[in-house]
Amino acid sequence: MSDERSYMSGLGGHFESEAVGGALPKGRNSPQKPAFGLYTEQVSGSAFTAPRHENRRSWLYRMRPTADHRTFVRYEGAKLFAPGTVDDPLPPNRLRWDPPADLPEGTDFVDGLVTMLANRDPADLEGVAVHLYRATKSMDGRVFVDADGEMLVIPQQGTLHIFTELGAMDVAPGWAGLIPRGIKFRVEVDGDSRGYVAENHGLPFRLPDLGPIGANGLASARDFETPLAWFEDRDEETEVVQKSLGSLWTTTLDHSPLDVVAWHGNYAPWRYDLSRFNAIGTVSFDHPDPSIFTVLTSPSDVPGRANADFVIFPPRWMVAEDTFRPPWFHRNVMSEAMGLIHGEYDAKADGFAPGGLSLHNLMSGHGPDLDSWKKASNADLQPAKVDGTLAFMVETCWPYRPTRFALDRSQPDYDEAWAGFPKAELP
Template identity: 80%
Template sequence: MTDALRYMSGFGGHFETEAVEGALPKGRNSPQRPAYGLYAEQLSGSPFTVPRHENRRSWLYRMRPTADHRPFTRYDGAKLFAPGTAKESLAPNRLRWDPPCDLPANADFVDGMVTMLANRRPEDLEGVAVHLYRASISMDRRVFVDADGELLILPQSGMLMIATEFGRLDVAPGSVALIPRGVKFRVEVEGESRGYVAENHGLPLRLPDLGPIGSNGLANPRDFETPVAWFEDIDDSTEVIQKSLGSLWTTTLDHSPLDVVAWHGNFAPYRYDLSRFNTIGSISFDHPDPSIFTLLTSPSDVPGRANADFVIFPPRWMVAEDTFRPPWFHRNVMSEAMGLIYGAYDAKAEGFQPGGLSLHNLMSGHGPDVESWRKASEAELKPAKIEGTMAFMVETCWPYLPTQFALDRAQPDYDNAWTGFPKAKLP
């Protein structure tokens, strides 16, 4: 076993890694007697018979089989995690939240998770949920596993040390981590950490097609980092909390399940440094649709319509001539949940804080507020760089529904951001 924290680069590549020499079998996946008495186990993130380029699976060689666990019982520790959405009808209003000041205190990553928005049911294998977390203590002798979907974790403040079945990831604000569906992990912190989690119940997130952009731009596959094999040999009680069909369940093992000594495959956790995203934009007039900022996408069954898009708005140059440069006023068929990791968002003058959240559901009119509109309309159009900011959006074709926790804490006057626009003067 090694304490080195090392990574392999490349999105969706087939990796092989072993923490003990000779633990990884050669030439076959499930030998009759794996080395050292290990157990061969396949973890599949896609149906067996999907096309080869869509097939996601890894072979794990572990000290005990995952099947060795006692029955699960209901877990009631994280009362605000996946509580269901509000029962009342949702008005078609724009919504925005300050960073909640009453997220659970003295809690770890699981107990400090609070669901804000959700759509679809996990058993539909479609849709996405958006959570906030506040973790002030490390997960101690417990791990979490989400059978409902993959988790895209976005720290907003504080480093996360994530130990998974596949290896370990250090994830700081400005980076993201993805934990695939069904992978067990533990989150450790030093001090308090806050951030966002997007839970994708649909097809796994992947890099978008580049089309006319060509072979380079946006997120490059080589910049995604997957951990090398690492394991725990601990014979002590460990709680497993599992999210399944929208509820939380618990059981206790007599050992740590992070005991994978070697693995190979293309279904594994990874991290990505958002500063490596190569933004593409206009160098003449107008600017492209916000889809040009897509880092990862989860397709739906309708070509071109995303179950979920993860979109970022990083530092970038703005150079287009005779062009209103912030996002224009718009309505569309996608629903937008936006968060802010640091800095200020260029389409809002105030009220949108790091750690906060906003929701513009499908066909709700939105865009810059009055102050941002006036400033952009009167600006001298010369090359300018947007700096010191990182906003993101989890966009989906399914309308979001807030939880009751979220509805009770929404800013009461967000719609006022669009009052006071002067009437156009016709000849």
Template identity: 80%
Template sequence: MADAFQYMSGFGGHFESEAVSGALPKGRNSPQRPAFGLYAEQLSGSAFTATRHENRRSWLYRLRPTADHRPFSAYEGAALFAAPQSAEPLAPNRLRWDPADLSSGTDFVDGLATALHARQPEDLEGCSVHLYRATKSMDRRVFVDADGELLIIPQQGRIELQTELGRLELPPGFIGVVPRGVKFRVQLIDGEARGYVAENYGLPFRLPDLGPIGANGLANPRDFQAPMAWFEDSEEPTEVIQKSLGHLWTTTLDHSPLDVVAWHGNYAPYRYDLASFNTMGTVSFDHPDPSIFTVLTSPSNVHGRANADFVIFPPRWMVAEDTFRPPWFHRNVMSEAMGLIYGAYDAKAEGFAPGGLSLHNLMSGHGPDVESWRKASEADLKPAKIEGTMAFMVETCWPYRPTQWALDRAQPDYDLAWTGFPKAQLP
């Protein structure tokens, strides 16, 4: 199991790690003769001329150069991954899905099903939401996404990410981020696994600015963990499946590409325990906007408008007086894809199960159902703790468009969740 990691001294900070002593050069990034005959390779996740605090890159020292591979051909194994959006016009309806069934005999890649698209990879903006279902580990194969970074959200079953830069174990309640272009495989620890994947085409996820909150709160940089160097020295054939421009491609190497012996830089996979989130909230009255629950954000080209936000609703105390405590009725310019990792969501009485998904596109009116509204309206507002739950949103400024696979599986009566509200009685 992967239990070796390094804490981030600052989010996006510099790391260095070597699996063999002496493999990491000192003083020069790409010496003429790297130790042990290793190959120096730079992996860039930003433009070379990006500002210093936004520049993402790592130097890798590996057994063979990545350039050594045969031509790619189309891959047909993951029939539902990267499926196109539905060709039909999308009605502005609220949508919700039951948990996806586990796909027997499939691994992480072949069990991926694309549910929602917001723009396309070549735009270099937008995101997609996928569901993964797996009953076997990835054997002699790896995956790499050239279209975007992947935020992996386990819901059932522990998994291990074996990446070029090291290994990270992800139980439910953790998230893992694999940067664009980093090869990895997913090993199942518990025999089967299910969860969500947010694919970000835009600027890499980062911590949100805190503004008036100050220096502390929300997700703290020191709680993010990057892997220690680990490598495979394997001469067995290994399939590489690559996602590029919305399609899947395959080639086979005569060795494992997870052969990075040492690395340093600030472009690396990482994980985060959602239980470490320092939740903010009101201690007087009114319900703050859900932006106070943002763990990671990918900015857009408009200041203050997110290309993608990853937001959680964790266990927390509710103490506000004279306040409707669950999310109120609202419409906004952001599109909300919501999932549930465990427990129950406080704004819905039923129909939203762990592993499920919902979509409220921009300017779509939503909020609590009748039962949740009545219960919250009549509650005796004493301090109360919401426990045993973890919901999340992948929010974006772009409209989501479901795939046909998702539309065919949407709950047929979700809009009925908002029927039965009594009319207000004026004097």
């Protein structure tokens, strides 16, 4: 398998690609007789009548129609994926997790998915869930499709080789990859692979507006890479595992459904190198809100309040004068789930390891721990590079609820991170 693949660039752009010359119709979306006896199929990620700039759809030209499948039945694998959240009253405690030591072994990507946090019913077409995964073997003779939402995959260890209906892509640690809602895919791995998945049930992720920043900065559309057409011509049994309305289902086909020979449109998988994010910061005093680190956003029906934001904290220079440079103490109406890909997070001295997770639900007070506060309060404020670290946050306006798996494994002493702060001395 080659690590070198061909891609088209530009998030949200209209693309066209064919794996066999002449497979893509010219000038028509649905000709009476597509080339080679292919079947025309449209996949829509938005309503037909969505505004043009928000309309997501692609036309696929495939060897068999997706409609050719037998009855789905309940899938009994992946016991920890989408099990439902804890229904008991949830105390407003801050929660943090070490990288779980008991994730399933000997599993592929699907059976290795473990749901940690979720909110909203997927049927509401709102909300987000955060999963961990551990895959020690490749998916063999099976594919997965999520009808509940799009899947933002964030590897922490090991490269994922993701084969989708619209093309194949390699997603390594330091990158993020997205599989749109309803697109089938298979994941192959080279060894023990771990990471995170943000499952977005709401409006598709898109680049945030830049406002006063102007035309440039943050993530650039040109750096999002969409794979070229690729297909499998495989006439053998293939299991399809589908997530639908929060449950897992399975059926078996007599062929591989990854048989799209050509396609065109703007509803497609992509990958993004997080090191290409252009971080913006202050050159005077204070520092901007963390929204300045937003890579992607899924809007809600309230302007400015996101259904989900994907935010990263990458290497960057800190130069502000007379400023507490780490995140200040704060409470807000957004709920923050944070993960760490590598390095150390600058607002926590210890206890937050790569592959771990933390949760600060809406209006819970949080910020730096005591050691980080002391260090930042007494630092000689020279220009300094925050380097060797990459953290991310999946922020949402909906409160997260943990699963039983997550609640049983949270650090019991996380609240102690804010113990021992001295009382201010007034004159």
